[in-house]
Amino acid sequence: MNGEWVSKDKLSDCDPIKTVGDLWNHQKFNLNKKPLGDNVEAIPCGLVAKSIFNDTFELWDPNNKKVDIKDKDIAWKSDI
Numbered sequence: 001m002n003g004e005w006v007s008k009d010k011l012s013d014c015d016p017i018k019t020v021g022d023l024w025n026h027q028k029f030n031l032n033k034k035p036l037g038d039n040v041e042a043i044p045c046g047l048v049a050k051s052i053f054n055d056t057f058e059l060w061d062p063n064n065k066k067v068d069i070k071d072k073d074i075a076w077k078s079d080i
Contacts, residue, residue: 018041018042019038019039019040019041019042020036020037020038020039020040020041020042021038021039022042023042057069
């Protein structure tokens, strides 16, 4: 990724969307799929990254065979 580091207090310079009400309907939910109020502040600097990156990974071994990635029961008990 290219760009310059910016402190969090400078993020207001990146302000194309002001509230959740300005978003598309499918974007008006939190990570737990619960609806957000239209007056809640949106995070405009994170919207592009959120729409491009979905944390999907594929691993392949040296023999070009796909490696399954376990996504259930992977947290340490102390982190749950």
